[in-house]
Amino acid sequence: MRKYIVKRLLWSILILFFVSFLIYLLMRSLPSSYVETVARERAAANPQVSYKQWLERLNELYGLNVNPLQGFFIWLSQALRGHFGDSWYYGVPVTQKFGSVIWYSFALGAAALIFQVALAIPLGIQSARKQYSTLDYATTVFALIGISLPGFFFITILKMVFAVNLGWFDLNGIVGRMHDTYSPFRQFLDICQHMVLPTLNLVIIGTGSLLRYTRTNMLEVLNSDYIRTARAEGLSERRVINHHAFRNTLIPLVTIIGGTLPGLFSGALITETLFKIPGIGYTSYEAMLAGDIPFTMFYLTFMAILTLLGTLISDVLYAVVDPRVRVS
């Protein structure tokens, strides 16, 4: 088991190396608009130094004057020591900015995941138990609508209904106007209130696939021989479902939910941006539009790590949860 994990980890590191190299190449081949803008501004403010000279200085400062291969290894050696440089757009060290915004994303993601699981698993199991019933059709339609809903459209509807017409929530932002005057507990509630609509959006849009997955797995389990045996033994339907079927359904569910855990840190790019939640998604969206290479490099690498971690966790969990896999 340990050998397997170590081997997978080593492979992941190699893949990460290539992925970050590709990302670095992409970033370097883009016209570095940010540097040019800054150079132009500074040349305008200080006419003694020409635009070209500023550009050269900045390129040197940001390590853009060496060839991409060299540049990548310089970046890598810095990154391995945890130095991701200063964000051009935000003007603070990348890791500092990351540290200050990541918990908003995590809170949003965690809240959404909890509701998704709480909604998807019972509904999925029920609809598998009563296949082709009204409930089954209803959940299927609900799940597929959730999957098919364009996030930005649903967010607009939510804003329209709950923020504009009913006035229950603010249109966007993470805190209200009076936030600073509140007591710490009120401040916390204020933030929670601003999280409601984004969470609702993520739950509606994200529940569908988990629900469908639960249903499919439950159907597979219910069709299997050991369930028929359990029924043949005369066990009560409750015991068959809750004890025998449910536990077996949990195997793939645990692996897939485990695999999404790293994703809690990746932030919901569209949702955060449209609700202006200052999480990692919104922060990096702004950075990407501004051509902030250090921040974007960090964010993309971070995303790649999360993806690799996700697959690794779900594979390992699969082996942990299912004894049959462990044997082979």
Next chain:
Amino acid sequence: MKQDKKVKEEVSMAEDLNRPVTPSAETPESSSRRLDDEQRVKVVSPSMLVFRRFIRNRLAVTGLIFFIVMLLFSYLGGIFSPYSETQRFYKTTEMSEEFAGVTQSSTYRFITAQGQAFPTASQAKAQLAIKNGETTFTADNDTFTLDKISSEGYTISQMASVAKAETLGGSITVSSANSNELPEGLEEAFTQAVQDESESFTLGDTTYQVERDRKTYYAKTSLYIGVATMKLIDFDSADSQNSTDFTIAALQAEDTAMANGQTVTFQAEGQTYTLEYNQADDAALIYQAGQTSAYAIVSNYIVNSVQSDVHIGIDLRQQIVEAVQSGEDQLVYDNNEYDISRQNNRWTLTLQQDKTVFDAYAFPSRAHWLGTDGYGMDILTRLMYGGRVSIQISFMVVLISLILGITLGGLSGYFGGWVDFVIMRLVDIFYCLPTWPIMIIIGAVMDEMKVDSATRMNFLMLLLGVLGWSGVARMVRGQILGLRDQEFMIATEATGLTVGRRIFKHLVPNVIPQLIVMATMSMGDTILTESTLSFLGLGVKYPFASWGNIINAVSTQYVMTNYVFVWLPAGLCILITVLGFNFIGDGLRDAFDPKMKR
């Protein structure tokens, strides 16, 4: 899941056994057939079987209807729509615009002769002197003389030295007293005058006075500075320049005309003019000889155009003066309506004008069933063309990722070994590349580089396709790994088929059911991706329509709350189409894989 054809046939036989067997008329011995006789069973082709199962699924049929409706809407709609994709509509709105300001002249204005200066401070002094009825005034150590030329006109002149002569032991040197050049013959005349010690001399029409200051003599003359007048002379064309000579002549002519009530002819600068005084509006028109249209107007009113580039012609000017004088509050001229409003001594003319503007955010009407968007384009038509763009893009993207995925996945699964290893690591790498951020970055860069919309769209397709093939490759490889050791593959090897044929003719067709399901589902996904990018302004751009960029309008809160008809239909179009794809995909999966049924 092994989707071998044989398996399906067995299933179809099993299903059809349930039906009551009707003995056919042509075969009389049919009753004697054994139960497992092949003739008894109506063999249905596998695809027919899938089709039947699909048709029985209500959701799948709904999805198919959604899809067909949207397809017809997008492709036929564009043909039937009376408007084109980028046709913009206009509307006329009445806009009132300040056109001119009119004030009655209450101070004198000064027209200076060529080459002369008359600074503001001196103008104020002159103003005061005229008001007090004085004939001379001093400003800036210079003495000026005022001569009345007409009822409200004066000429201003100044005694100034023109030349000075210095006598040094009998010889006389004449030089200019100011920076101007000396008039011709002055030097001789002045020298003569100094020698004669006369007090004045005449040269041409001008009389010079000689003043002595010790050894220096100054030749002084009355220098003509300019004209001060209460009346205003405005010319028909913006290029005409006022000159002092013309002003004097015109003012004197007007006086005569005012007194006699007749037309007066006068000469100025070698031209003959006729002046016509109109008592009703207390203004006079000046005609150039031989011309029928007025050359200039003399009036008591200052008419200033508000826009710097508009010159008000004589006709309109006369009309305005007339209207203002008779206290009217409206003026119609050249089909334009002007409203006149008065504020103390100032009249303001506002022009009521019909302006053509884009018919933006028009509410749904008979002409535009769903209204118009921010650019003044018909939303229904944009939705139709947007549907084409969205469906085409997602089709191309899925096609690209299928081609890449099937080829690489097929090779990987068939060969195994190091080929498999390399390709699978490539898949891992592509799987790790974060699609969203990359699309956003490249979109932003294309914005920066001002890539044109068509290139942009092609690039978008290519990129999404290339970023999306890893899932297909994984699936194809997984399926092929299980199939390649089966008997039918050994048979292909024995018949000596080429590797390419073996992979793409015999292995890949077995994966087609899963591929179809996958392709349908990812068509929906791609529409979502594309529309989200277009919504963010990083995907399909104007002039091309896309459901996403139609909803883009909600980025301003005002549009979101007040013009729901702009974004709601586009969102519903996306939802229905994607839902259609997902319903179809779901139904197909069930139809291909009957194990899921109980």
